[in-house]
Amino acid sequence: RLRKWQERIRTKDAGERNLQFALSETDRMASSLAIPRSVREVACVIYRRALDEDLIRGRSIEGVATSTLYAACRMEGIPRSLEEVAAVSRVERKEIGRTYRYVAQELNLEMEPVNPKKYVPRFCSELELSEEVQVKANEIIDVTTEKGLLSGKSPTGYAAAAIYAASLLCNEKKTQREVSDVAQVTEVTIRNRYQEQIEAMGIHE
Amino acid sequence: MTDPKDTINIENVVASTGIGQELDLQSVAMDLEGADYDPEQFPGLVYRTQNPKSAALIFRSGKIVCTGAKSTDDVHESLRIVFDKLRELQIQVNEDPEIVVQNIVTSADLGRNLNLNAIAIGLGLENIEYEPEQFPGLVYRLDDPEVVALLFGSGKLVITGGKKPEDAEHAVDKIVSRLEDLGLLE
DNA sequence: AAGTTACTTTTTAAAGC
DNA sequence: GCTTTAAAAAGTAACTT
Numbered sequence: 001r002l003r004k005w006q007e008r009i010r011t012k013d014a015g016e017r018n019l020q021f022a023l024s025e026t027d028r029m030a031s032s033l034a035i036p037r038s039v040r041e042v043a044c045v046i047y048r049r050a051l052d053e054d055l056i057r058g059r060s061i062e063g064v065a066t067s068t069l070y071a072a073c074r075m076e077g078i079p080r081s082l083e084e085v086a087a088v089s090r091v092e093r094k095e096i097g098r099t100y101r102y103v104a105q106e107l108n109l110e111m112e113p114v115n116p117k118k119y120v121p122r123f124c125s126e127l128e129l130s131e132e133v134q135v136k137a138n139e140i141i142d143v144t145t146e147k148g149l150l151s152g153k154s155p156t157g158y159a160a161a162a163i164y165a166a167s168l169l170c171n172e173k174k175t176q177r178e179v180s181d182v183a184q185v186t187e188v189t190i191r192n193r194y195q196e197q198i199e200a201m202g203i204h205e
Numbered sequence: 206m207t208d209p210k211d212t213i214n215i216e217n218v219v220a221s222t223g224i225g226q227e228l229d230l231q232s233v234a235m236d237l238e239g240a241d242y243d244p245e246q247f248p249g250l251v252y253r254t255q256n257p258k259s260a261a262l263i264f265r266s267g268k269i270v271c272t273g274a275k276s277t278d279d280v281h282e283s284l285r286i287v288f289d290k291l292r293e294l295q296i297q298v299n300e301d302p303e304i305v306v307q308n309i310v311t312s313a314d315l316g317r318n319l320n321l322n323a324i325a326i327g328l329g330l331e332n333i334e335y336e337p338e339q340f341p342g343l344v345y346r347l348d349d350p351e352v353v354a355l356l357f358g359s360g361k362l363v364i365t366g367g368k369k370p371e372d373a374e375h376a377v378d379k380i381v382s383r384l385e386d387l388g389l390l391e
Numbered sequence: 392a393a394g395t396t397a398c399t400t401t402t403t404a405a406a407g408c
Numbered sequence: 409g410c411t412t413t414a415a416a417a418a419g420t421a422a423c424t425t
Contacts, residue, residue, distance in 0.1 A: 058409070082338060094399080097339045110330040113322055113337060151321040151358030152341030152418060186421060191392090217415035221404045247412045248406040260413050262405060270404045273414040308403040312416045340400040341418045353401055355417060363416050365402040 015051060022047050022065040029069055029088045033080055043072035046107065055106050059099055063091040067100040071109060078122070079114050081156045083184045116141050116150070116159035119183070123163055126182045127174050136166035144200045153193065157185040161193030169203070209315050209377050215370065216363075217310040220280045223268040224291065225299040230265055236294050252287060259283040277306055277370070308366060311373035315360040315381065320389060324356065327387040345380070352376050 023044055030040045046068040050056060056064050066089040073080045082100075086093040104111050117138050124134045140162040144150070150158060160183035167174045176187040176194075183190075198204075230250045234242035241251040249262040249270070257279035262270040269287065274280040281304060288298045321343045325335040334344040342355035342363070350372040355363040362380070364373045384390040 097336070097399090101334060101336060101339075105331075105334070108331055112330065113325060113335055148318050148320060148358070151319060152337055153358075154338050154419070156338065157420075188392090188422095189420060192419090214416085216417095217402090219403045219414075223405095241412095243412095244407090248408095249412065251413070253413095258414095262413060264405055266406075268405055270413075272403080275415090305404085310402065310415050334400090336400095337419085341420090342400060344401070346401095355401060357417055359418075361417055363401070365416085367402090 018056065018061060019048065019051060022051075022061050025062055025065045026069050029066060029085065032088045033084060035069070035073060035078070035080070036076075039072050039076045039078065040069070042076060043069040046071055046103070046109070049107055050103050053106060055103055059102075060091060060095075062089060063095050063099045064103065066091050066096050067103050070096060070100050071104060071111065074111060074114055075109070077118055079118050079155070081119075081184060114155040116145075116155040116162065119156060119159035120163065123159060123179070123182050127163070127167075127178060129163070129167055129172055129174065130170065133163070133166045133170045133172055136169055137162040140165055140197055140201060144197045147200045149196055149200055154185065154189070156183050157189040157193050159183065160185050161190050161197055164190055165194055165198055165201075165203075207314075207316055209313055209381055210374050212314040212316070213373050213377060214312050215276055215309060215373075216312050217272065217308075218274045218277055218280050218306060219270065219272045219308040219310075220274075220277075220284070220304050220306045221268065221270050222284055222302045222304045223266070223299075224288065224296070224302055226267045226297050228263065228265055228267055228291075228296065230263065233263065233291070233294065233296075237290060252290070254283045254286050257283055261287045263287070271304075280304065280306065306368055309368065309370060309373065311364045311367070311370075313362050313364065313373070313377050315362065315384075315390065317360045317390060319356060319358055319360050319384075321356065321358055324384065324387070324389050327389055328383065347376055347379060349379075350375050354380060356380070 026040055026043050047065060050064055066085055070085045082093050082097050086096055120134050120137050160179050164176060164179045176190045180187045180190055230242055234240045234250055237252060249264050252261045252263060257274055259271055259273040271280050271284050274283050284304060291298050321335055325333050325343060342357050345354045345356060350367060352364050352366040352372055354376055364376050367373055
């Protein structure tokens with residue numbers, strides 16, 4: 001009887017220490033990515049659920065913490081790409097992606113694919129592009145998605161290409177290099193998506 | 206209109222078997238030309254056949270895994286070659302070792318583009334995995350037949366995990382009817 | 392900018408760490 | 409869990425030319 005109780009306390013303490021470390025790591029990563037406090041709280045709620053459902057076994061605390069932060073950003077509509085979260089985590093991108101898929105599946109988070117438009121405000125702001133460019137980029141994303149161009153494509157590359165195209169159309173040109181730097185995708189990807197998008201939009205130049 | 210079933214193509218067959226005899230892989234590696242054996246890296250010896258093309262993983266226990274063949278017939282032919290090679294090295298090999306197909310990888314084409322986003326939501330987010338940031342294919346697990354399908358925006362797909370060629374046909378049928386029910390095909 | 396190579400996903404057995 | 413082997417799908421990346 002006493003032994004079981006001691007074990008319960010030990011497990012509870014281990015869980016509390018686990019949670020405390022995870023929360024401080026989440027806070028550290030969120031701070032360097034300028035993620036709002038409300039999103040960090042969502043991340044912590046998901047982490048606590050993962051801990052309660054014993055999903056941490058065989059995985060690193062840091063990996064699960066990074067994954068839940070990534071998931072929370074998506075849920076709150078201000079996604080960070082896996083490369084962005086990986087840059088402030090000591091867990092590599094591949095592991096974060098795997099852990100995220102596992103946690104999302106086990107907790108039935110029912111995550112919808114990221115809409116590339118969710119990246120437009122942040123990327124455009126980092127590029128100091130006007131509201132007009134943002135509106136145009138969103139229009140390009142809407143129209144080309146409707147024509148079926150989005151299936152299978154990475155949301156970051158898709159958003160980057162639309163922003164590049166919109167910057168040209170609005171005479172606020174940014175180079176592919178500048179856009180690729182903020183979106184963390186290669187210029188080759190921007191070029192490929194850009195070509196498809198302007199063709200689907202019926203734009204010639 | 207082409208029946209998607211007619212586009213099914215077997216791309217890889219994995220099978221296991223055994224010669225019923227323990228092996229000294231070090232000496233097999235010495236005598237068998239083209240054998241790759243690095244026990245520090247992997248306990249199995251790798252031997253590749255050219256016609257049909259396949260790779261056999263030969264283990265100390267005498268068990269063998271054959272992969273890379275394009276049909277079950279090719280698996281049998283490849284393993285026949287491996288058995289004969291071992292016999293040439295004065296190794297006793299059972300008369301007709303049982304060969305068990307463990308996995309068949311198939312490709313097919315639905316013939317039209319797919320809106321993976323709509324399919325993900327339509328089939329139920331809890332049943333599928335679609336993370337285009339990580340992989341362009343949508344992962345769909347079927348219960349009967351018990352296989353995994355990877356669906357792509359082009360309408361092409363991969364079916365893996367099946368043990369019989371019919372598994373892929375049944376899977377394609379189910380996928381087509383489910384997508385039709387959802388109005389996500391054509 | 393084009394070309395090549397390589398990695399992402401899924402499946403499956405084997406033996407050993 | 410990892411290691412190795414094969415194969416397809418399509419996207420992305422990192423090289424060299």
